[in-house]
Amino acid sequence: MVQVLGWMGARCRQTYGGQLAELGLRAVVSGLRRTGNRRHHFEQVVTQFFYTGVEALPLVFFLALILGSATILQSATVMPKFGAGDYFGNVMVVVIVREVGPLFTAFLIAGRTGSALSTYLGNMKVQSEIDALRTLGVDPIRYLVFPAFAATIAALFCLTVIFNLAAIFGGFFVVKVLHAFAANATGLELPFSLYMERILASMSLLDGLIGFAKPLVFGALVSLIASHHGITVGGDIREVPKATTSGVVNSFVAIILADSLFALPFLAKLELL
Amino acid sequence: MSLVVSVRNLRFAYPGQDDLLRGVTFHLQEGRILVICGLSGQGKSTLLRLLIGLEQPSGGLIRLLGQDTASLTEQQFNQVKTQVGFVFQSPALIANKTIWDNVALPLIYHNLGDPEEIQYRVDNALEMLLIKEYQHQYPARLSLGIQKRASVARAMIMRPKLILMDEPTAGLDRISRSVLLALIENIRRINRVAMIIVTHDLSAARELDGEIGVLKDGELLEPMGFDQLKNCQDSFVEFLFRQLEIEAMAVDKPA
Numbered sequence: 129m130v131q132v133l134g135w136m137g138a139r140c141r142q143t144y145g146g147q148l149a150e151l152g153l154r155a156v157v158s159g160l161r162r163t164g165n166r167r168h169h170f171e172q173v174v175t176q177f178f179y180t181g182v183e184a185l186p187l188v189f190f191l192a193l194i195l196g197s198a199t200i201l202q203s204a205t206v207m208p209k210f211g212a213g214d215y216f217g218n219v220m221v222v223v224i225v226r227e228v229g230p231l232f233t234a235f236l237i238a239g240r241t242g243s244a245l246s247t248y249l250g251n252m253k254v255q256s257e258i259d260a261l262r263t264l265g266v267d268p269i270r271y272l273v274f275p276a277f278a279a280t281i282a283a284l285f286c287l288t289v290i291f292n293l294a295a296i297f298g299g300f301f302v303v304k305v306l307h308a309f310a311a312n313a314t315g316l317e318l319p320f321s322l323y324m325e326r327i328l329a330s331m332s333l334l335d336g337l338i339g340f341a342k343p344l345v346f347g348a349l350v351s352l353i354a355s356h357h358g359i360t361v362g363g364d365i366r367e368v369p370k371a372t373t374s375g376v377v378n379s380f381v382a383i384i385l386a387d388s389l390f391a392l393p394f395l396a397k398l399e400l401l
Numbered sequence: 402m403s404l405v406v407s408v409r410n411l412r413f414a415y416p417g418q419d420d421l422l423r424g425v426t427f428h429l430q431e432g433r434i435l436v437i438c439g440l441s442g443q444g445k446s447t448l449l450r451l452l453i454g455l456e457q458p459s460g461g462l463i464r465l466l467g468q469d470t471a472s473l474t475e476q477q478f479n480q481v482k483t484q485v486g487f488v489f490q491s492p493a494l495i496a497n498k499t500i501w502d503n504v505a506l507p508l509i510y511h512n513l514g515d516p517e518e519i520q521y522r523v524d525n526a527l528e529m530l531l532i533k534e535y536q537h538q539y540p541a542r543l544s545l546g547i548q549k550r551a552s553v554a555r556a557m558i559m560r561p562k563l564i565l566m567d568e569p570t571a572g573l574d575r576i577s578r579s580v581l582l583a584l585i586e587n588i589r590r591i592n593r594v595a596m597i598i599v600t601h602d603l604s605a606a607r608e609l610d611g612e613i614g615v616l617k618d619g620e621l622l623e624p625m626g627f628d629q630l631k632n633c634q635d636s637f638v639e640f641l642f643r644q645l646e647i648e649a650m651a652v653d654k655p656a
Contacts, residue, residue, distance in 0.1 A: 263487035264506065264507040265511065
């Protein structure tokens, strides 16, 4: 029995998912270890958070404004024509909070931070910098992967919240500015109180929970996939761009797969499962 | 004097290849230098990588500072590594850190001292290797010679009992090479640190005044002094000395 379990464990470790899970586990275990300079480790996480979160903030905010205003514009002008004006709030919650907010932000971070992380770690591997860390008794997983892992999760969570708020509030503001130029467009005269009332009325506890959980899962996936592709580069510099590309593509696929799993509770709610 | 390194019957093969090392045995005492010479592809660098745990041997025993490395957990081995310095053939400095940060990294990571002490120790090491003026610069902006010296500073910052160096003089011009060798000898003399230096440069081995072991066909010939080695009746050793003479003639000859 033990042998069978051992064999299964070894087989799992050889799979892509198994390797990611092992890397994640090692990152968490090494990150939570109480030895060494913990203040320095915290500073590493903060620095990584700055690169991943703070530097991406203007781009996320800008995209959220455009996407939020486009969604409001489309749903507030088109839906009343089909007699579905009352469902405006539901559309905002489903589109922005539940789907587009977490997905767009995760794609952005996978493209921006994920690619940078794979390239950075891949180059370090080729230049023997990771070996150099090992010879100094520095655990590369703790020193390089854990800060990226923790900071990407935290940054993606914060960015998703900011994206949602910017899309809902900023988008409304943009629409109101547009309204000044196209005052006769149906739906654009919607007052802010009614707008918020409809959104809040459409939001369920499940929406909130999944809206919070998605960026955490996406952040873990992006950082682990990028790190995995970076640290598994061999000694050849030509492997680095390949690792970066695979890292980004696999992150996109993993995000979409994970997102589809998050849809299961809603399908169950609709009794489709 | 206590043994710092003890290697017995060490064997190693890269996956799918023949044995590269076929029973290497040697011992190194505190404060001594062992220079390992040999041609490219004989396994000199691999031997150093095995000692520091970057590769796993297929057989044999490695005792580092009295501890059998095969029986250590990763964390225990990391603790042993705080007493062993390693200098790579390429400087392998962290590219996005300044020279000061690179040298201070192991002290900060392992929490070895308060900020003032770390500052003092790093400044000392940089001064000893004559690179204090480059402390705020990034490695990519500096010459190979300066980067190698920074790499040596990083290896000695934890006051190790053993420093392993892989081709420390490779790629350096004659002046940088002589400066680096003099600094290495200085470090050994002042800190009484044992060193294993891998090189294909026999003249560097002579300047360092340590015992020389020649790695040939996966085995290490009994380490001996330079003059003893010169009288050795081995065809491979004779070949190495002929190379040294040719190099010396090339240097003496005016351009």
